[in-house]
Amino acid sequence: MDLNIDLNSDLGESLGVWRMGDDAAMLDIVSSANVACGFHAGDPAGILRTLRQAKERGVAIGAHVAYRDLVGFGRRNMDVDSADLRADVIYQIGALKGLAAAAGTGVRYVKPHGALYNTIAHDERQARDVIAAIREIDAGLVLVALAGSPLLGWAEAAGLRVVAEAFADRAYTPQGTLVSRREPGAVLHDAADVAERMLRLANEGTVTAIDGSVVRIRADSVCVHGDSPGAVEMARRVRERLVQAGVTIRPFTFDLAEAATA
Template sequence: MTDMEIDLNADLGEGFGIWRLGDDEALLDVVTSANVACGFHAGDPVTIRRTCAAAVDRGVAIGAQVSYRDLAGFGRREMEMDPEDLCAEVLYQLAAVDGIARAMGGRVSYVKPHGALYNRICRDPEQAEAVVSAVLDYDQSLPLLTLPGSAVHEVAAREGITTVTEAFADRAYTPSGALVPRRSPGAVLHDPGAVAARAVRMATGHVVTAVDGSQVPVEARSICVHGDTPGSVRLARAIRDSLAEAGVTLKAFT
């Protein structure tokens, strides 16, 4: 048994107009932090408002899930952008979601880039600088949620922005600790038992098994389950229950 605490986050608010993706309300009954889509890869004003209101009602922390402007590609297509443009677009998204969250009685308490932007700032200091600059312009107290070993950690530390590391229960890992690209077979995991067991190992043993069978260290304060993964509610509940059985308390990192 352990007295450890860990956050469980999910990507939410990823519908658009009449199109719905995932079961946001059911996930909000399970997770402790909600990464709310800001309208650039998914989401629209009504969806953002509803998601923020539901999160506030449940005491779930709200994060701004900023992205490339890529509705057609769900933010999963990497883009070359001028740093000033990227900074402004991240700032725009952050301000929009925080404004709606505050109107609903809450606030944005962290920032988590989505999809291709998330992966890009893990290795690209220039785009990492643009994202960090946007957070710095808006609210220096907001932490950035990212992978361990990312380029953004060094950039953020230089600018006085806190970074928080996360691990992914429903994604496969490479031996280097990166996520297996989604286009590769087996990149997304769907079995609740396997996903829950991985989450417990991440939280208590700080390790995950990579696709080649090697053991990769993962120091994480938060664990992510993707809201768009089929069966995500079942996965999240299995993770929550297994963590509780292992003596791990779910608590928002903010």
């Protein structure tokens, strides 16, 4: 059986003279790029540069929308009013769409960032606000969400296409949720071990949880973070191990488009 999976990374997050990650190197590895929209990170010139680099490499583009939280890098929980949250998401997607058009490419999906991502995975009110915002600006956009989360069902019921996501360098609880970054062992650093974990995920749909138990995770896209130490090397090891085992790396948007015309 032919196996394929998408590798995505959070990019476009540098701000002025402050540099975050190595977008050019990551874009040679991943098949999809979650590009910051200016609310948690990123400036227009840097975002545009990343979009142009992604287009050159045939990498799919997604809007990495977030809470309005530059100081906290979008990782602080916020109780945002529904009208504000909807408008903020629309604003971010619209801005990225404009920059993408200037770069000669387009936005294909939305992947929320940080605290917004984690909140809407289970908070129905904020989840429905984000879903509504996506539908208002472009109902054809795909929503990337945490594998196993209620958000996937809420979005599908509202008419959005969804893609379930797993994380290469994050530990999982026995319940299949991500271990909080505040807990020891939440972020994994052994590139070889992470690569083997992702091969097992692709082949069997399982990962080993932080307590040693086996958890089933159904995911069509894997996030390899670009902002951690050794991120590029880890992403490269993951890609190499998957390809070596016969797994094809390609954007999930390719598979969705193929299914739609079948």
